[in-house]
Each structure stands twice: as structure tokens, then as C-alpha cells.
Amino acid sequence: MPIDHRSAAGDFGSLVSLRKQHFIASSDGDVTPVEAETYRNRVNEFKANCVGPGVRVAIFGKIASGAFVTAEQATFLVEERSIGFDWTEAQRLLHQAESIADQAAEWWPCEAATEPESTRARKRREAKNLERRPHVDRAFDLMGAVLSAVNEENRRVSEHGSTSSEKDNRSDNFMASMKVIEQDIRRAQGLLDKAAQRHAQLTYTTGMLVGVGALAIACALLGASFYLTDTPAANGVALLAGGLGAVVSVLQQMTSGALRLDETAGSSMLFRFGALRPVVGGILGLAVATLFAGGLLPAISVEPGQELPFYAAIGFLAGFSERFAQDMIANSGRPLAPTPDQN
Numbered sequence: 001m002p003i004d005h006r007s008a009a010g011d012f013g014s015l016v017s018l019r020k021q022h023f024i025a026s027s028d029g030d031v032t033p034v035e036a037e038t039y040r041n042r043v044n045e046f047k048a049n050c051v052g053p054g055v056r057v058a059i060f061g062k063i064a065s066g067a068f069v070t071a072e073q074a075t076f077l078v079e080e081r082s083i084g085f086d087w088t089e090a091q092r093l094l095h096q097a098e099s100i101a102d103q104a105a106e107w108w109p110c111e112a113a114t115e116p117e118s119t120r121a122r123k124r125r126e127a128k129n130l131e132r133r134p135h136v137d138r139a140f141d142l143m144g145a146v147l148s149a150v151n152e153e154n155r156r157v158s159e160h161g162s163t164s165s166e167k168d169n170r171s172d173n174f175m176a177s178m179k180v181i182e183q184d185i186r187r188a189q190g191l192l193d194k195a196a197q198r199h200a201q202l203t204y205t206t207g208m209l210v211g212v213g214a215l216a217i218a219c220a221l222l223g224a225s226f227y228l229t230d231t232p233a234a235n236g237v238a239l240l241a242g243g244l245g246a247v248v249s250v251l252q253q254m255t256s257g258a259l260r261l262d263e264t265a266g267s268s269m270l271f272r273f274g275a276l277r278p279v280v281g282g283i284l285g286l287a288v289a290t291l292f293a294g295g296l297l298p299a300i301s302v303e304p305g306q307e308l309p310f311y312a313a314i315g316f317l318a319g320f321s322e323r324f325a326q327d328m329i330a331n332s333g334r335p336l337a338p339t340p341d342q343n
Helices: 005-025 033-049 088-107 119-160 172-229 237-256 267-293 307-320 322-331
Strands: 056-060 065-069 074-078
Touching: 005 033, 005 056, 005 065, 005 074, 033 056, 056 119, 065 119, 074 088, 074 119, 088 119, 088 172, 119 172, 172 237, 172 267, 237 267, 237 307, 267 307, 267 322, 307 322
Parallel strands: none
Antiparallel strands: 056 065, 065 074
């Protein structure tokens, strides 16, 4: 029966313990052919039972540790009592690598195939797997590298038969390995952050397109009512112009690399924020245009017959720049400062 990643952790622990027992029973440091065959069969059984393809396992029996990766995420397991030196630095790096896998699993959650499954649902599920898998695999490789270095250092300490104080004196090779792995973890985290930001922007943009569609429907209904009541189009053009200004603003920020979204907000929230962005822009455009039409911003006067292009431009600017809209609203109703010639 297939098992998920969380359930697999328990089976993996028994697999690590089995490998440790083989090394403990060995006098020359090598396992017997029977033990090797037993271990291979257990590993194959573990891989076959885990959910999804591409299950990978790395076990270091001498220090009773290992890491495994499934379709969902990567995890490591270590029995600390088997390590005879200060491995605090390695612990920190292991947790950082696991955090990368956890973040990838959170941003691109694993979805099990359902029967029957539509083509669209299958493609969406496969796309998430393709986005998540490289980061999870990278985290597994980093865990394996850390555990390999710990295993090698532990072997060195055991062979030298050092005293307790000397066991805490880690070798230069071990510390150099930790520095190299730390650099690789930073690189992996950077790749994950970039991928998550792209994913967040795609989700936000998709929501924004939905918001544009909703705003277009609202504007069409408003235009129909204006037509039936013989109301000038200038009275509502700022609504559509403000929404378009908001869209252009977001696209401009994306192309310039200035758009930064909080990817930890989740796909559903980012989608909603994106859908609301054109709506907010349209409301701001309509609000600023109303202030001009009501004479609450007397510094600028509208020439007769130029209302439509004027309100369209004002609405676009208000949607494009929220600061512009906020300044207009904040200054509405304030009297102009008297000039020196005025008494």
C-alpha cells in the first residue's frame, strides 16, 4: 500500500537502524553479502511503497543517519549519540537544507492523482511537480553532502581514538566542507526564492486578468445605462481608465524587476490581491475624477468639450500611481495659498 512522506519517515528510521546494526556487527568495517542483500531489498521495498516516482535514499550506517526524498519533500534523520565530535555547524546546515524542501513543498503542494482526472487537472498537477522537484532534489543532495562529511569526520575521530577534548577539535577538511556546503545552500535558497517570486507574480497576474474582466463587465453595464439615460461618457470613463492604469503599472513593475510580492501569502491570497488591483485602480480613478468634477481641486480647470479626455487621463494617472491618487484626495477641498499680490 503506498504511503505518504510523513508515514514513510517511520519506515525510514527502521531502515537506518538496520544499516547501523550491520556496521556494528562488522569487525572489519564491511557488511556481509547477506546483510548487503537484505539492505538492498529493504531499500527497494521502501522506494516502492513511497508515493510518487524518483524516491532517493542516502544512508550512512556508521553514524546511523540518512536522508530520503519523495515526490513530496526531503527529510533527514540522525541519531546524535553515534557522533563523537561537535557537529553543531552540520546540524544548522541540515535544518537549512530541509527548510528549502519544506518551502518548496508549501509553495507547490503535492496533489495526488484522482480518477477520473481531467487533462487540465493533470497538467496543473504535473506543472506543480516540475516546479517543486528540482528544489526538493537539491535539498536532498545538500543533506547527503552534510551527512557524508559528518560520517567521514566521525570515522577520522574513531580511528584516531582521540580524547574527549580532542574529539571537539574538528579537522580543517570538515570545516572546509561545511563552508562549501553553506555556499551551496545559499545558492539553492536564492534559486528557490526566484522561482517562488515568479510563481507569485504569475498567480497575481492571473488574478489581475480576472479583475480586468470583472471591471470590463461593470464598465459595459455602466456604459449601457449611460446610453439609455443619455448621460455623458465623461462621467464614468475614469473607472475604466483607472483600472487600465493599475494594470499598466503592474506590468511596468514586472518588466523592470521592481515588483516584489509576498510569496508566503499563499496562492489563493495572491490571486485575490491581483483580482482586486484593477478594481482598486478604477475606484481611485473615479474618485479623483469626481473631485475634479465637483470643484474640490480648483487648481486645474477643465476646458468645455475636453471633459472626456481629461477625466480619462486623470483616471489613468490615479490608477497607475496610488500616491498620485492619495495626494489628490488629501488635497481636496483645501483652499489655494494666497499669492503675494493678494490681500
